[in-house]
Amino acid sequence: MSELVSTRIRNTAGKLGLPHLAETIRECTRRADEGKMGYLDFLDLVLSEELAVRDDRRLRQGLRLSKLPHHKTLDEYDFSFQPDLDPRKVKDLATLSFVEGKANAALLGPPGAGKTHIAVALAVAACRAGYSIYFTSLDDMVRNLKAAETAGRLTNKLGTYLRPGVLVVAEVGYQPLERAEATLVFQVISKRYKKGSIILTSNETFNEWGQVFGDEVLATATLDRLLHHCEVISINGPSYRLKNRLQAIEREIDVA
Numbered sequence: 001m002s003e004l005v006s007t008r009i010r011n012t013a014g015k016l017g018l019p020h021l022a023e024t025i026r027e028c029t030r031r032a033d034e035g036k037m038g039y040l041d042f043l044d045l046v047l048s049e050e051l052a053v054r055d056d057r058r059l060r061q062g063l064r065l066s067k068l069p070h071h072k073t074l075d076e077y078d079f080s081f082q083p084d085l086d087p088r089k090v091k092d093l094a095t096l097s098f099v100e101g102k103a104n105a106a107l108l109g110p111p112g113a114g115k116t117h118i119a120v121a122l123a124v125a126a127c128r129a130g131y132s133i134y135f136t137s138l139d140d141m142v143r144n145l146k147a148a149e150t151a152g153r154l155t156n157k158l159g160t161y162l163r164p165g166v167l168v169v170a171e172v173g174y175q176p177l178e179r180a181e182a183t184l185v186f187q188v189i190s191k192r193y194k195k196g197s198i199i200l201t202s203n204e205t206f207n208e209w210g211q212v213f214g215d216e217v218l219a220t221a222t223l224d225r226l227l228h229h230c231e232v233i234s235i236n237g238p239s240y241r242l243k244n245r246l247q248a249i250e251r252e253i254d255v256a
Contacts, residue, residue: 107201
Protein backbone atom coordinates (compact mmCIF):
# COMPACT_ATOMS: atom_id res chain seq x y z
CA MET A 1 0.00 0.00 0.00
CA SER A 2 1.43 3.38 -0.98
CA GLU A 3 2.04 6.02 1.67
CA LEU A 4 -0.47 8.32 -0.05
CA VAL A 5 -3.25 5.73 0.05
CA SER A 6 -2.40 4.82 3.63
CA THR A 7 -2.62 8.46 4.67
CA ARG A 8 -5.96 8.92 2.90
CA ILE A 9 -7.41 5.83 4.62
CA ARG A 10 -6.20 7.00 8.03
CA ASN A 11 -7.76 10.43 7.46
CA THR A 12 -11.04 8.92 6.29
CA ALA A 13 -11.10 6.47 9.20
CA GLY A 14 -10.59 9.35 11.60
CA LYS A 15 -13.48 11.30 10.11
CA LEU A 16 -15.71 8.23 10.35
CA GLY A 17 -14.87 7.80 14.03
CA LEU A 18 -12.78 4.65 13.48
CA PRO A 19 -9.62 5.53 15.42
CA HIS A 20 -8.40 1.94 15.76
CA LEU A 21 -8.51 1.43 12.00
CA ALA A 22 -6.55 4.62 11.50
CA GLU A 23 -3.83 3.24 13.78
CA THR A 24 -3.70 -0.34 12.49
CA ILE A 25 -4.42 -0.14 8.77
CA ARG A 26 -0.83 -1.07 7.89
CA GLU A 27 -0.89 -4.11 10.21
CA CYS A 28 -4.23 -5.23 8.75
CA THR A 29 -2.85 -4.85 5.25
CA ARG A 30 0.23 -6.90 6.14
CA ARG A 31 -1.94 -9.71 7.55
CA ALA A 32 -4.13 -9.60 4.46
CA ASP A 33 -1.08 -9.88 2.17
CA GLU A 34 0.36 -12.79 4.16
CA GLY A 35 -2.99 -14.59 4.17
CA LYS A 36 -3.67 -13.77 0.53
CA MET A 37 -7.08 -12.47 1.58
CA GLY A 38 -9.76 -11.48 -0.88
CA TYR A 39 -11.41 -8.07 -0.68
CA LEU A 40 -14.35 -9.25 1.43
CA ASP A 41 -12.11 -11.15 3.85
CA PHE A 42 -9.94 -8.06 4.25
CA LEU A 43 -13.02 -5.91 4.90
CA ASP A 44 -14.25 -8.44 7.46
CA LEU A 45 -10.85 -8.36 9.20
CA VAL A 46 -10.83 -4.57 9.41
CA LEU A 47 -14.39 -4.31 10.71
CA SER A 48 -13.91 -7.17 13.21
CA GLU A 49 -10.82 -5.47 14.63
CA GLU A 50 -12.66 -2.19 15.04
CA LEU A 51 -15.68 -3.89 16.62
CA ALA A 52 -13.49 -5.79 19.10
CA VAL A 53 -11.86 -2.54 20.21
CA ARG A 54 -15.23 -0.84 20.62
CA ASP A 55 -16.64 -3.78 22.61
CA ASP A 56 -13.62 -3.73 24.90
CA ARG A 57 -13.93 0.03 25.40
CA ARG A 58 -17.66 -0.29 26.12
CA LEU A 59 -17.04 -3.13 28.60
CA ARG A 60 -14.39 -1.19 30.49
CA GLN A 61 -16.61 1.90 30.62
CA GLY A 62 -19.62 -0.12 31.74
CA LEU A 63 -17.66 -1.81 34.53
CA ARG A 64 -16.22 1.51 35.64
CA LEU A 65 -19.69 3.05 36.01
CA SER A 66 -21.26 -0.05 37.55
CA LYS A 67 -19.94 0.44 41.12
CA LEU A 68 -19.20 -3.29 41.31
CA PRO A 69 -16.95 -4.09 44.29
CA HIS A 70 -14.81 -6.35 42.07
CA HIS A 71 -14.97 -7.98 38.63
CA LYS A 72 -14.74 -11.66 39.54
CA THR A 73 -16.13 -14.26 37.15
CA LEU A 74 -17.77 -17.65 37.68
CA ASP A 75 -14.49 -19.31 36.66
CA GLU A 76 -13.05 -17.97 39.90
CA TYR A 77 -15.85 -19.39 42.07
CA ASP A 78 -14.93 -22.52 44.04
CA PHE A 79 -18.01 -24.71 43.60
CA SER A 80 -16.23 -27.58 45.37
CA PHE A 81 -16.40 -25.60 48.62
CA GLN A 82 -20.21 -25.52 48.34
CA PRO A 83 -21.10 -29.15 47.44
CA ASP A 84 -24.83 -28.55 48.05
CA LEU A 85 -24.89 -25.87 45.34
CA ASP A 86 -25.64 -27.26 41.88
CA PRO A 87 -23.23 -25.52 39.45
CA ARG A 88 -25.66 -26.16 36.61
CA LYS A 89 -28.23 -23.81 38.16
CA VAL A 90 -25.69 -21.01 38.36
CA LYS A 91 -24.39 -21.66 34.86
CA ASP A 92 -27.95 -21.59 33.56
CA LEU A 93 -28.25 -18.09 35.01
CA ALA A 94 -24.99 -17.18 33.26
CA THR A 95 -26.70 -17.70 29.89
CA LEU A 96 -28.55 -14.47 30.81
CA SER A 97 -31.89 -15.73 29.55
CA PHE A 98 -33.46 -14.23 32.67
CA VAL A 99 -31.94 -10.86 31.81
CA GLU A 100 -33.21 -11.09 28.27
CA GLY A 101 -36.68 -11.79 29.67
CA LYS A 102 -36.39 -8.91 32.18
CA ALA A 103 -36.79 -11.42 35.01
CA ASN A 104 -34.94 -11.54 38.34
CA ALA A 105 -32.48 -13.75 40.21
CA ALA A 106 -32.20 -14.13 43.98
CA LEU A 107 -29.27 -15.66 45.84
CA LEU A 108 -30.04 -16.62 49.42
CA GLY A 109 -27.74 -17.89 52.14
CA PRO A 110 -25.64 -17.08 55.20
CA PRO A 111 -22.90 -14.43 55.17
CA GLY A 112 -19.70 -15.41 53.36
CA ALA A 113 -21.23 -18.19 51.26
CA GLY A 114 -20.30 -16.54 47.97
CA LYS A 115 -23.62 -14.90 47.05
CA THR A 116 -22.06 -11.58 46.11
CA HIS A 117 -19.35 -13.29 44.04
CA ILE A 118 -21.99 -15.03 41.93
CA ALA A 119 -24.11 -11.87 41.67
CA VAL A 120 -21.13 -9.85 40.49
CA ALA A 121 -20.07 -12.56 38.04
CA LEU A 122 -23.55 -12.54 36.50
CA ALA A 123 -23.45 -8.74 36.28
CA VAL A 124 -20.03 -8.83 34.58
CA ALA A 125 -21.38 -11.36 32.07
CA ALA A 126 -24.38 -9.10 31.43
CA CYS A 127 -22.10 -6.11 30.89
CA ARG A 128 -20.01 -8.13 28.46
CA ALA A 129 -23.22 -9.00 26.60
CA GLY A 130 -24.07 -5.32 26.20
CA TYR A 131 -26.40 -4.66 29.14
CA SER A 132 -25.96 -1.68 31.44
CA ILE A 133 -25.42 -2.71 35.06
CA TYR A 134 -25.34 -1.08 38.48
CA PHE A 135 -24.40 -2.44 41.91
CA THR A 136 -25.59 -1.23 45.31
CA SER A 137 -26.11 -2.58 48.77
CA LEU A 138 -29.68 -2.21 50.02
CA ASP A 139 -28.45 0.04 52.81
CA ASP A 140 -26.69 2.41 50.39
CA MET A 141 -29.69 2.51 48.06
CA VAL A 142 -32.08 3.36 50.88
CA ARG A 143 -29.75 6.01 52.30
CA ASN A 144 -29.32 7.67 48.89
CA LEU A 145 -33.05 7.61 48.15
CA LYS A 146 -33.88 9.09 51.55
CA ALA A 147 -31.37 11.90 51.05
CA ALA A 148 -32.77 12.59 47.58
CA GLU A 149 -36.34 12.62 48.92
CA THR A 150 -35.37 15.14 51.59
CA ALA A 151 -33.73 17.32 48.93
CA GLY A 152 -36.75 17.08 46.61
CA ARG A 153 -34.81 15.03 44.03
CA LEU A 154 -36.34 11.60 44.57
CA THR A 155 -37.60 11.14 41.01
CA ASN A 156 -34.18 11.96 39.61
CA LYS A 157 -32.39 9.62 42.04
CA LEU A 158 -34.79 6.79 41.35
CA GLY A 159 -33.48 6.87 37.79
CA THR A 160 -30.11 5.66 39.08
CA TYR A 161 -31.76 2.37 40.03
CA LEU A 162 -34.34 2.20 37.24
CA ARG A 163 -32.22 2.89 34.16
CA PRO A 164 -29.75 -0.04 34.22
CA GLY A 165 -30.66 -3.20 32.38
CA VAL A 166 -29.44 -5.13 35.43
CA LEU A 167 -29.57 -3.83 39.01
CA VAL A 168 -27.63 -5.77 41.64
CA VAL A 169 -28.97 -5.23 45.17
CA ALA A 170 -26.78 -6.87 47.82
CA GLU A 171 -27.12 -7.51 51.55
CA VAL A 172 -30.91 -7.49 51.85
CA GLY A 173 -31.83 -8.33 55.43
CA TYR A 174 -28.67 -7.24 57.22
CA GLN A 175 -30.48 -4.22 58.63
CA PRO A 176 -34.24 -3.94 59.29
CA LEU A 177 -36.02 -1.16 57.41
CA GLU A 178 -38.31 1.52 58.70
CA ARG A 179 -41.66 1.63 56.92
CA ALA A 180 -40.72 4.75 54.94
CA GLU A 181 -37.50 3.04 53.84
CA ALA A 182 -39.34 -0.14 52.87
CA THR A 183 -41.70 1.98 50.77
CA LEU A 184 -38.75 3.35 48.82
CA VAL A 185 -37.49 -0.19 48.16
CA PHE A 186 -40.96 -1.19 47.02
CA GLN A 187 -40.95 1.73 44.55
CA VAL A 188 -37.71 0.55 42.96
CA ILE A 189 -38.81 -3.07 42.65
CA SER A 190 -42.30 -2.14 41.49
CA LYS A 191 -41.11 0.32 38.84
CA ARG A 192 -38.54 -2.18 37.51
CA TYR A 193 -41.16 -4.94 37.24
CA LYS A 194 -41.01 -6.39 33.71
CA LYS A 195 -38.78 -3.48 32.64
CA GLY A 196 -35.37 -4.60 33.89
CA SER A 197 -33.70 -7.38 35.86
CA ILE A 198 -32.73 -7.42 39.51
CA ILE A 199 -30.03 -9.69 40.94
CA LEU A 200 -30.53 -9.78 44.68
CA THR A 201 -28.56 -11.31 47.55
CA SER A 202 -30.02 -11.87 51.00
CA ASN A 203 -29.11 -13.68 54.20
CA GLU A 204 -32.82 -13.98 55.03
CA THR A 205 -35.41 -16.34 53.60
CA PHE A 206 -38.41 -14.72 51.95
CA ASN A 207 -40.58 -15.82 54.87
CA GLU A 208 -38.55 -13.45 57.05
CA TRP A 209 -38.94 -10.41 54.82
CA GLY A 210 -41.92 -9.22 56.85
CA GLN A 211 -39.51 -8.59 59.71
CA VAL A 212 -36.96 -6.98 57.38
CA PHE A 213 -39.57 -4.60 55.95
CA GLY A 214 -41.31 -4.04 59.26
CA ASP A 215 -44.62 -4.49 57.47
CA GLU A 216 -46.06 -7.81 56.29
CA VAL A 217 -48.36 -6.23 53.69
CA LEU A 218 -45.56 -4.16 52.14
CA ALA A 219 -43.19 -7.14 52.17
CA THR A 220 -45.81 -9.30 50.45
CA ALA A 221 -46.44 -6.66 47.78
CA THR A 222 -42.70 -6.34 47.15
CA LEU A 223 -42.17 -10.09 46.94
CA ASP A 224 -45.18 -10.44 44.64
CA ARG A 225 -43.42 -8.34 42.01
CA LEU A 226 -39.92 -9.61 42.69
CA LEU A 227 -40.75 -13.31 42.60
CA HIS A 228 -43.31 -13.36 39.78
CA HIS A 229 -40.49 -14.05 37.33
CA CYS A 230 -37.46 -14.98 39.43
CA GLU A 231 -34.82 -17.70 39.63
CA VAL A 232 -34.00 -18.49 43.25
CA ILE A 233 -30.78 -20.20 44.36
CA SER A 234 -30.07 -21.07 47.98
CA ILE A 235 -26.49 -21.48 49.19
CA ASN A 236 -26.42 -23.14 52.58
CA GLY A 237 -22.71 -23.92 52.90
CA PRO A 238 -19.86 -22.54 55.01
CA SER A 239 -18.25 -19.12 54.78
CA TYR A 240 -15.44 -18.46 52.29
CA ARG A 241 -14.22 -15.57 54.38
CA LEU A 242 -13.99 -17.76 57.49
CA LYS A 243 -12.23 -20.44 55.44
CA ASN A 244 -9.62 -17.94 54.20
CA ARG A 245 -9.13 -16.53 57.71
CA LEU A 246 -8.62 -20.00 59.20
CA GLN A 247 -6.11 -20.83 56.48
CA ALA A 248 -4.22 -17.61 57.25
CA ILE A 249 -4.15 -18.46 60.96
CA GLU A 250 -2.87 -21.96 60.18
CA ARG A 251 -0.06 -20.48 58.05
CA GLU A 252 0.87 -18.10 60.86
CA ILE A 253 0.99 -21.01 63.31
CA ASP A 254 3.15 -23.07 60.94
CA VAL A 255 5.58 -20.17 60.52
CA ALA A 256 5.75 -19.65 64.28
